[in-house]
Amino acid sequence: MNRRAIVIGAGLAGSSAAERLAARGWKITLIDAADAPGQGASGNLAGVLRPLPSLDDNRLAQLTRASFEHARRHFAALTAAGQPLRWAQTGVLHLARDDSHEATQRRVVERQQPAPGELRFVERDEASELAGWPVANGGWWFPGGGWVDPASLCRANLARHAAQITPRYACQVAQIDRHAGLWRAHDGAGALIAEAPVLILANAAAGRHFAATAHLPLRAARGQVSHLVADAASVPQIVVCRLGYVTPAIDGLRSTGATFSIGDGDATLRAADHAENLAKLDFILPGYGSHIAAAELAGRVGFRPLSPDRLPMIGAVADATAVDPDRPARPLAEMPRLAGLYVINGFGARGIVWSALAGELLACLVAGETPPLADDLVNAVDPGRFLLRGRNRRVRGAARSLIDG
Incomplete structure (x- = not known):
């Protein structure tokens, strides 16, 4: 496999994904509109690191607990490696x-x-x-x-395997497309910024501004x-x-x-x-x-990106044009995907606790490795879940119309 990827977004999501893939030997082109990492939603002076328990130990509680434990190990490893994490x-x-x-x-x-x-x-x-x-x-x-100082975490992630990561700051991606098996990122004038077999969207709410991801309910x-x-x-x-x-x-x-x-x-x-x-x-x-x-x-x-269910979006992007909303829902594993296109986004106010495990999960999915979470939690953050819910709502609505009529 040609282990090259483009990551759009140099905040907590993008830097975590880039660090985890770079640790596996991937070559990363990191693109961000700002002039340095961690300048958007990841730019506050400090974020809070803690899990969020619940009486029923729901998926949010399970995810934040697993992420909290993973984050502490990751932060300790960055510190031990002499990286500039505060x-x-x-x-x-x-x-x-x-x-x-x-x-x-x-x-x-x-x-x-x-x-x-x-x-x-x-x-x-x-x-x-x-x-x-x-x-x-x-x-x-x-x-x-x-x-945790979020911007320092972004810098530490990118410094850990710096030789594998080529940053392109002050660079705005206006369009993406796929040609001859490669995803391409273009600027506003149509000029090519980078191309690679894998493209990862980690650019907050702007992640839905492309045609391929317009169906994602990012806010x-x-x-x-x-x-x-x-x-x-x-x-x-x-x-x-x-x-x-x-x-x-x-x-x-x-x-x-x-x-x-x-x-x-x-x-x-x-x-x-x-x-x-x-x-x-x-x-x-x-x-x-x-x-x-x-x-x-x-x-x-x-401006923090979030999804309607307040869980992050981590995984392969579904091909919305190939999903028939009038057919009964199929398992997520059978949902058609856009080859090589991934998203890591929707962290909301929990980027500090989620980002490290989210980066590891995405890297495992891209590299074809066993995910670090149980299948139900992987499915809970799969970006394709929103197309399933949309179909289910429409099917239920049609069924109600028949009953009410």
Whole structure:
């Protein structure tokens, strides 16, 4: 096999896919419209590393748990290799929203019996002690969680096997096509940027701007993070979450937020969104931001790609033109695919926890290796799932029309 691939997008998704394929000896051409990696949705000062348990241990919980464990191993390996990754396992305190949620959190720990070093429930007094501030409820304590500088992760991924990766920054892909067994990426003038047998789309919501991927239900969610000037010795020294998050001070700034607005393309900072973030901060740490004026805050706006079911899209792109919406659904394994075209996208607000395992899964699928996840979880993130759901909805709708008529 000609082990060459084009990766469009140099954020968490693209850099993770490139790193995993490069580790297998693939030659990668990495293309990004920005002038450096991690400048889009992956450009915040810090992201949160923690899983998301659930009482029924659903697929989201299983995926985030597996991804959390894989991410910590990957980050430790990058650090051991001397790569420029900035992260800290400070621990993450996920406070309960209210008394009812607190009871649910307790039941999760009682039912699933995780190792204390992975997760335990802490009562309000201990939670307050961990946070260094009085809090309203107890919650989950993840000792191995923490914060990660996303752009540094992108740079570390790309530096680890740099000889295998040719970056093309400040380069906008306007069109893709396939000719003579090769996928080709073209700029706005139609000039060829690169060609290879495999093309991987990791370019956030822009991933659906090509004809071959127009059926993917990718959406962009605007998120504004607020930056608080903070001394390194100030509390909290850990990440604290409660319908929002607040990080420790990192280079003199503490991040808190974030807002979430689908279909909002405004890239400018808004005082109203800073006020919303301060309200979230007050919900997390009551009274903590009472002296802070929203109008005086700095911050950052990013646009996070997400799917309708909030699970990522990882795998081969289906040939939507070959899928008959009027026929009963077939298994994903039988769905027609566009040879050599893959997507790794839709991370939403969980790019930090998902990206490492997502990159490994995609590399296994491209290389024909055994995936690192069970089949049901691989299917759960297969981008073809949306065509199956579309067909199922139409078939059910037609059946209802016959019954109602």
